[in-house]
Amino acid sequence: MRAHETTHHVQFVPGSEFKRRAAEVVANPFLKKSFRGAMDFLMMKRAAQFPDPELLERQRDLAEHIRRYSLARLPELLEQLEVNLKKNGVQVHWAETPDEANAIILDICRRHDAKLMVKGKSMVSEEVELNHAMEAAGIDALESDMGEYIVQLAGEKPSHIIMPAIHKTKQQIAELFAEKVPGVSYTEDVDALIQIGRDVLRKKFMEAEVGLSGVNFAVAETGTICLVENEGNGRMCTTVPDVHIAITGIEKVVEKLEHVVPLYGLLTRSATGQAITTYFNVITGPRKPGEKDGPKEMHLVLVDNGRTQAFADEQLRQTLQCIRCGACMNHCPVYTRIGGHAYGTTYPGPIGKIVSPHMMGLGATHVLPGASTLCGACGEVCPVKIPIPDLLIRLREEATHEAKPGHAPMFGQGAGKTAFASFAFKGFAFLYSRPALYRLFTWAATRFRFLTPANQAGWTKSRTPLTPAKKSLRDLLAERSKH
Amino acid sequence: MSARENIFRKLRAATTAPLPSPDAAIAAHYASLPRTAQADLARVQLAKDFAEKITAWHAEVHIVPRSTWVDKLKEVVAAKGIASLLYAPATTHGKALAAAGVAGLKPYDQPIDGWKRELFENVDAAITGTRGAIAETGTMIVWPDADEPRLMSLVPPIHIALVDADTVVPTLYDAITQQKWSAGLPTNALLITGPSKTADIQQTLAYGAHGPKELIVLLLTGEDAQ
Amino acid sequence: MDRHYPAGPRPTDVYFFATCLVDLFCPEAGMDAIQLLEREGIRVHFPADQTCCGQPAYTSGYADQARAVARVQLDLFPNDWPVIVPSGSCGGMIRHHYPKLFADDVALKAKAEALSGRVFELTEFFVKVLKVNWKGSGNSKKVALHTSCSARREMGTHLHARELLAQLGNVELLNHSHESECCGFGGTFAVRQPDISASMAGDKADALKETGAEKFVSADGGCLMNIDGTLEKRRDSFRGEHLASFLWHNTERAGEKE
Numbered sequence: 001m002r003a004h005e006t007t008h009h010v011q012f013v014p015g016s017e018f019k020r021r022a023a024e025v026v027a028n029p030f031l032k033k034s035f036r037g038a039m040d041f042l043m044m045k046r047a048a049q050f051p052d053p054e055l056l057e058r059q060r061d062l063a064e065h066i067r068r069y070s071l072a073r074l075p076e077l078l079e080q081l082e083v084n085l086k087k088n089g090v091q092v093h094w095a096e097t098p099d100e101a102n103a104i105i106l107d108i109c110r111r112h113d114a115k116l117m118v119k120g121k122s123m124v125s126e127e128v129e130l131n132h133a134m135e136a137a138g139i140d141a142l143e144s145d146m147g148e149y150i151v152q153l154a155g156e157k158p159s160h161i162i163m164p165a166i167h168k169t170k171q172q173i174a175e176l177f178a179e180k181v182p183g184v185s186y187t188e189d190v191d192a193l194i195q196i197g198r199d200v201l202r203k204k205f206m207e208a209e210v211g212l213s214g215v216n217f218a219v220a221e222t223g224t225i226c227l228v229e230n231e232g233n234g235r236m237c238t239t240v241p242d243v244h245i246a247i248t249g250i251e252k253v254v255e256k257l258e259h260v261v262p263l264y265g266l267l268t269r270s271a272t273g274q275a276i277t278t279y280f281n282v283i284t285g286p287r288k289p290g291e292k293d294g295p296k297e298m299h300l301v302l303v304d305n306g307r308t309q310a311f312a313d314e315q316l317r318q319t320l321q322c323i324r325c326g327a328c329m330n331h332c333p334v335y336t337r338i339g340g341h342a343y344g345t346t347y348p349g350p351i352g353k354i355v356s357p358h359m360m361g362l363g364a365t366h367v368l369p370g371a372s373t374l375c376g377a378c379g380e381v382c383p384v385k386i387p388i389p390d391l392l393i394r395l396r397e398e399a400t401h402e403a404k405p406g407h408a409p410m411f412g413q414g415a416g417k418t419a420f421a422s423f424a425f426k427g428f429a430f431l432y433s434r435p436a437l438y439r440l441f442t443w444a445a446t447r448f449r450f451l452t453p454a455n456q457a458g459w460t461k462s463r464t465p466l467t468p469a470k471k472s473l474r475d476l477l478a479e480r481s482k483h
Numbered sequence: 484m485s486a487r488e489n490i491f492r493k494l495r496a497a498t499t500a501p502l503p504s505p506d507a508a509i510a511a512h513y514a515s516l517p518r519t520a521q522a523d524l525a526r527v528q529l530a531k532d533f534a535e536k537i538t539a540w541h542a543e544v545h546i547v548p549r550s551t552w553v554d555k556l557k558e559v560v561a562a563k564g565i566a567s568l569l570y571a572p573a574t575t576h577g578k579a580l581a582a583a584g585v586a587g588l589k590p591y592d593q594p595i596d597g598w599k600r601e602l603f604e605n606v607d608a609a610i611t612g613t614r615g616a617i618a619e620t621g622t623m624i625v626w627p628d629a630d631e632p633r634l635m636s637l638v639p640p641i642h643i644a645l646v647d648a649d650t651v652v653p654t655l656y657d658a659i660t661q662q663k664w665s666a667g668l669p670t671n672a673l674l675i676t677g678p679s680k681t682a683d684i685q686q687t688l689a690y691g692a693h694g695p696k697e698l699i700v701l702l703l704t705g706e707d708a709q
Numbered sequence: 710m711d712r713h714y715p716a717g718p719r720p721t722d723v724y725f726f727a728t729c730l731v732d733l734f735c736p737e738a739g740m741d742a743i744q745l746l747e748r749e750g751i752r753v754h755f756p757a758d759q760t761c762c763g764q765p766a767y768t769s770g771y772a773d774q775a776r777a778v779a780r781v782q783l784d785l786f787p788n789d790w791p792v793i794v795p796s797g798s799c800g801g802m803i804r805h806h807y808p809k810l811f812a813d814d815v816a817l818k819a820k821a822e823a824l825s826g827r828v829f830e831l832t833e834f835f836v837k838v839l840k841v842n843w844k845g846s847g848n849s850k851k852v853a854l855h856t857s858c859s860a861r862r863e864m865g866t867h868l869h870a871r872e873l874l875a876q877l878g879n880v881e882l883l884n885h886s887h888e889s890e891c892c893g894f895g896g897t898f899a900v901r902q903p904d905i906s907a908s909m910a911g912d913k914a915d916a917l918k919e920t921g922a923e924k925f926v927s928a929d930g931g932c933l934m935n936i937d938g939t940l941e942k943r944r945d946s947f948r949g950e951h952l953a954s955f956l957w958h959n960t961e962r963a964g965e966k967e
Contacts, residue, residue, distance in 0.1 A: 023904040032908070041686055062512050065505045072502045075494040088670075094487035146692055147683035163683060170685045194681060194689040201693060206599050222665050232679040232694025235637050239671065240599070250490065257665055258509055261656045272682070276620040278540075279694070280674035287670065292632040293595040294670055304486070308493035317497075333891045337908045371902050373895025373909075374768055375858035396770030425766050429774035432729070433781050435758035442733055458903030462910065463938030466734065473727050473736035477743075477755055 018367045021342035031167070035339050038166050042330040045273025046381070062262050064385040067321035070254045074311065077220040077253045078302070084223025085300055088285035093301045098128035101303050105130060105212070105245055106137050108299055112243055114139055114209035118201075120227070120234035121145040122214030123161050123324060124247045124303055127346045127359060130212070141212070144201050144233040146194060153180050159340030161347060162271045162326040167339050201233065211237035211295065215248035216267070216323070217260045218300075225300065226260055227281040228267060230274075235281050244286065244295035250302050251311075251320035263323055266383035270327040306358035309411060315394055319354050321384040326351075328378035328388060334371060343368065350378035354391045362399045362412030369395035370416070442472045513656040527704075529618040530648035534702055536621025540677030541690060542698040549703045552645065553583040556610070559643065559699055560585060569602075569609035569639055571631035576612050576645055591632055602634065608641035615650035617658055617674070623700070624658055625673040633671045642678070642695040648704040714837045722752045723834075724785070724792045728799040729761035730930035731951075738930065738951030742795040742831050745957050749839055753793075756785035764802040765896050767810065776810050783807075783820050791838065792828045795953050796929050797860020800830040805863055830860060831953060832869040832928055843960045845877030850959065853883050853922040855913065855936065855949070857929035858891045866928055870952055874926075877960055883920035887912070894935040910939040918947045928952040 025031050050056040070077060082092045095101035101124075109117060117134060119125060119141055131152070134141035143152040147164035151157065154176055158164030165173070170188050177196055178186040184196055205211075213234055217226040225246055227234045238244045254260060268274045287294035310316045329335040329349025340348035345356040345365065353368040369392045378388040399416035403409035431437055445468040452467045459466065471479075484492070534544045547555040560568060565587060571577045572590040580588060589606060614626035623644055627633035636642050652658050655674070659665075664672070679694030690696055723746060731739040743753045760781060767775035782803070786792050794800035804825045811817040835841045854874065860866035867889075874882050893899065893909025914936050917925040926949065927933050933949045940947055 019902065019904070022902065026904045026908045038686060058512065062505065062508055065502070065508060069502045069505050072499050074499075075491055078491075078494075094485070094490055096486045096489055100486055144693070145683070146681045150683065163686075165683055166686075168685075170687070173684055190684045190687040191689050193684055194692055198691065198693060202603055205693075206603050222668055224668060230679070231681045231683075231692035232637060233692070235633075235673075236693055239633055239637065250494075255504075256506075257659050258656065259505065261654075261659065262509060262512065264655070276622055276674070276676050278675065278677050278680055280622075282668065282672040282674075283670070284668040284672070285670045288629070290629045291670065292591060292593065292629065293634045294632070302490075304490050304493075308490060311494055312497045314498070314500075333893070333909055334902075334905055337905055370769075370898070371905070373858065373891045373893060373898045373906075375891035375895070376862040377858070377889070377891070380862055393768055393770060396768070397772055398770070400770050421769070425769065425771040425774045428766055429771075429777040432760040432763070432778040435760055435781065438760040439757075445733060456900075458900040458906070459938070460942075461903040462907035462942060463899075463935065464941040466934060466938070468733050469736050471736060473732045473739040474755070474757070476736050476740050480740075 018342060018344060018371065021344070022338040022371070025338045025342055031339065032337060034169065035167070035336050038163075039330050039336045042273065046270060046327060046330070047273075049269040049273050049275060059262060059266055060383055060385050063266050063383050064321065066254065066259045066263060067323070067384045070259070071251065071311070071317055071320055073255065074251070074253070077255055078250060080220040081218055081223060081253050084220065086223075088223045089288075089298065090223065090285055091297070091299045093299060094304075095301055096304045098303075098305055101128045101247065101301055101305075102130055102133035104301050105247070106133060106139075108243065108245060109134070109137075109139050109210055112209050114243070116204065116208040117141045117210040117212055118144050118204050118208040118237050118241065119148070120211070120213040120237040121148055121164075121229065122212065122247055123346060124214055124249055125212060126158060127305060128247075128303065130247070142201075142204055142208075144204070144237060145229075146197050146231060146233075149197055149201065150176065153177075157341065157346075159348065160326060160329060161324055167341070205236040205240045208241045210243045210245060211239075211241035212245045212247065213238050215246050215252050215300070217263065218248060218253045219255075219257050219260060220253055221256045222284060224257070224282055224284045226264070227283070228264065228277050228279075229281065230278040232279060235279055238281060238283055239294055242295055243297045243299070245299045245301065247301040247303060250304055250307055263384075267323050267325050270325040270381065270383040306360075306411065310355070310358045312408065316358075316391065318386050319358070319391060321386050322351055322355065323384055324351075325383055327381045327383065331377040331381045333373070333375060333377065350388045350392075351386075354386075354388060354395060357395055357399075357410070357412065361415070362395070362410060363415040364412070366399035366412065366416030369399060439474070442468075442474065446470060446472050446475065509656070513654055516654065526649055526651065529651040529653060530702060530704065532618040533616045533621055533646070533651045534700070536618070537623070537677065537700060538621070540621050541680070542621075542677050542700050544700045544702055546702045546704060549647070549705065552701050552703055553579055553585065555701060556580070556643065557583075557585055560587065560608075563608070563641060563697075565607045565641065567605060567607045569606045569635055571611065571635070573630040574612060576610070577631075580610070591635060595632070595634060602638050606639045608643055609635040609639040610643040610645070611635050613644050613646050613650070615652060615658055615662065616646045617653070617655055618651050619654045620676060622655070622674050622676040625675050626669055627671055627673070628669055633673070636673065636675060637694050640691070640695055641697045641699065642675075643699045643701065644675070645701050645703060648702055712837075719749075719839060720751065720791050722754060722788070722790045724790055725753050725755050726759055726762075726782070726785075726792055726794045726799070726803075727755070728794060728796045728930065730934070731795055734934060735930050735951055738953045739795060741951070741957035742793070742953035745835070745953060746793065748962065749841065754790070759785055762799045762802040763810075764799060767802065767806060769897050772810065779807055779810055780817070783817065783824060786824060789827065791834060792824065793831055793834050794828060795831045795951070796857075796931070797830045797864045797866040798857050798929055798931060800828055801859040801863035803828045830864045830866050830869070830928065832866055832873055833864060836869040836872045841873075842963045843873070843876050843956075844963045845879035845959055846961045847879070847959055849879040849881065851881045851883055851920075851922045852955070853885050853917045853920045853925040855885075855892060855917060855925055855927040855932055857894075857927070857932045860929055861889065870926075870928055873956065880959065883922045885916040885920050887916055892932045892935050894931045896931070899935060907939070910935050914939050914943075914945070914947070917949075918945070925949045926952045926955045
């Protein structure tokens with residue numbers, strides 16, 4: 001398979017399209033049932049890993065401490081990481097934007113005259129749209145994680161950060177393989193389907209000049225990157241090709257290996273309800289003289305892409321504590337109903353709503369922070385205790401207001417401001433901060449309840465109209481005191 | 484200004500209140516776990532826990548006396564129909580294998596670049612040592628080096644690993660601190676917990692995604708531990 | 710969520726903060742809550758100038774407007790009496806978000822914090838402070854319980870409501886599937902994302918009905934209006950009742966005569 005023949009560039013869905021896409025999914029009973037089933041399964045598996053709520057709370061406190069400490073020392077840890085990586089023979093690159101990251105990677109590929117890049121799972125590579133940049137330059141960028149491979153074959157984007165193909169049934173995958181993989185006939189047998197993927201991809205691991213991976217944790221003290229996976233494709237990508245390029249966000253660094261241990265333990269348990277993954281791949285440099293395998297060259301690309309904006313503000317900085325487990329989406333009643341694609345962002349679900357505005361700007365994403373009931377399920381399961389609902393409220397504020405004096409405006413600051421909402425909340429404040437006026441309002445609303453509109457915007461789409469009671473509570477209390 | 488300078492300038496411009504190191508809290512946390520309290524128990528118990536856990540992760544475990552593991556290996560090779568067994572000739576266990584004349588031995592004695600295809604297509608199994616194991620999760624610590632390279636535990640469809648029962652520690656934290664990993668990591672250290680697997684198709688578990696389809700552990704014990 | 714409850718004698722006086730939803734849309738529930746408190750021998754004070762906790766503006770990102778509304782409520786409770794709120798989400802607003810809302814003003818922040826410490830959700834107050842001893846009256850009943858998300862995650866209300874219902878003896882609480890899941894109200898969310906909200910409300914209504922309960926109870930007016938409005942639009946006769954009303958009509962103090 002040649003990736004550029006079978007895949008096409010999937011555009012991010014603009015924020016204005018969110019509502020329409022969400023409505024489409026919600027109206028599809030088949031999709032709704034399959035998301036619900038998958039999320040129920042993942043929630044159950046996670047719960048089984050944390051039978052003791054007090055122990056879980058201690059673990060979350062510890063993980064939060066580690067992440068906050070790491071971020072508090074971010075500049076110095078990044079410097080230390082760079083020094084130690086270089087000492088270990090790793091070449092370090094810095095990119096502020098997706099374009100810069102892609103240019104760095106493309107340049108490395110060109111120096112090696114690469115035709116094929118095999119990719120381990122990397123959400124940052126999705127974030128910078130690396131595959132598209134490689135295709136445009138005539139280099140095949142082939143996803144090798146089974147879920148990512150399936151999604152790429154279908155010309156789609158991942159719908160979940162841990163389980164990219166969670167929106168697809170085995171029947172759909174069987175059809176896809178039969179159609180797209182030469183010499184394969186239709187089978188719904190999952191083992192057989194995995195073997196098909198294995199056979200295709202093993203040949204590619206041998207051929208590829210470059211392997212690309214993400215990073216789960218970067219360790220400053222030792223100049224090490226750690227990768228978490230079950231399949232072994234990550235190991236293939238980081239070990240078999242002559243060149244290994246790792247790409248990561250600048251927030252992934254921790255000080256010491258010991259700091260990784262509690263985070264890793266919570267990551268896998270929160271993500272898929274596994275106590276540990278099959279592989280924990282700890283890489284501290286390319287092949288040394290005398291070694292018989294491993295890449296001859298290794299690179300780490302550290303990407304900003306809006307992370308420094310989040311970092312600049314102590315509240316928004318908490319966004320960067322994320323270790324990308326996906327538990328927030330598994331537990332989100334909104335994600336459960338609309339799946340990952342409707343969001344139109346690389347990272348869907350609650351974490352996507354708080355991280356995407358920094359990457360893509362509030363102009364493209366201002367609808368997302370509002371598309372939450374603030375039910376708090378995400379914050380409750382977050383292994384590093386990111387107060388996601390508080391951050392959603394904060395972003396709603398930034399999306400609808402100018403920057404406060406003395407504060408740098410966010411990318412897309414105020415993009416969600418509407419005259420109607422501003423007017424409505426000014427009216428709300430005017431009415432409800434004047435008790436006498438409020439009393440007059442309730443008096444009128446109860447006496448003239450027959451004037452209540454039958455059509456109340458979105459509310460009456462699926463509900464009967466909200467109608468004031470005949471008598472307000474204060475009327476009832478006044479009547480009672482007369483008796 | 485370069486991207487690097489811009490990123491550091493922005494990061495340094497942010498006000499950042501210092502936080503205490505989490506080191507003590509991490510140490511206290513692992514000290515408080517019941518698993519760590521078992522460190523004083525007979526090592527046999529840790530080894531038993533490890534064996535149980537890794538079996539649950541779909542590995543095949545054989546508990547064998549240190550003196551006779553080669554015989555067990557021969558049995559495994561015969562039972563699995565392994566025609567080509569990759570091994571590391573310069574290691575102690577590699578020398579023992581060669582001396583015992585195990586059938587189908589193939590030494591990993593050349594850089595991979597000259598025989599990549601052969602490794603991918605014509606090797607049935609590989610046998611490696613381990614640096615230790617973790618009881619809590621049923622995990623092996625694999626520490627590849629120039630003699631026993633990293634692809635051995637990845638490419639062949641069957642991975643056979645030797646784990647000495649005396650090297651099992653309670654947790655990953657114990658392994659990292661007791662073995663002083665930070666003082667000298669290999670280019671590629673690995674934790675391996677079972678054969679390669681995936682649940683990417685409809686959450687259905689399937690083994691042998693990209694790496695070994697089978698993991699066979701020979702857990703080496705003293706004679707009396709049988 | 711862990712909260713220290715004062716020991717010592719039962720309070721003799723409390724303030725009642727009805728919330729704007731109860732005042733205008735389900736006043737009977739407010740009345741029943743007041744009568745339940747009075748049945749415990751407590752004098753209930755209703756500050757006439759109360760309006761709304763400010764939550765709709767706060768959660769929509771209009772902090773200044775929320776502050777303007779919240780500022781009025783801060784002055785309503787001069788005596789050091791408990792403030793009882795018949796809604797977990799409004800109680801959570803005052804308890805958890807008022808101190809943040811006034812973080813920039815030392816005097817107001819101190820006032821908000823003092824208020825935060827004596828705000829109680831109604832069922833929390835019955836169980837944790839009054840430690841009531843009630844029994845059920847009338848026929849045996851089967852009910853389901855829905856707890857609002859902020860009540861559950863900010864106030865632990867689901868546990869208090871369960872404890873109260875468990876005391877009654879003649880009331881069987883039936884659990885519904887996905888009990889901890891949001892009903893899709895979310896304040897302005899229901900209007901801004903009507904399709905997602907409708908899907909959530911529909912699922913919640915189904916789950917509650919599928920228990921076979923004769924009705925469901927909830928201590929939050931917003932959730933009640935959302936789920937009941939959904940059921941009514943479907944022309945389904947299954948309905949919810951505010952927990953305060955249910956308790957007023959179906960309990961008596963244990964050991965008392967009718």
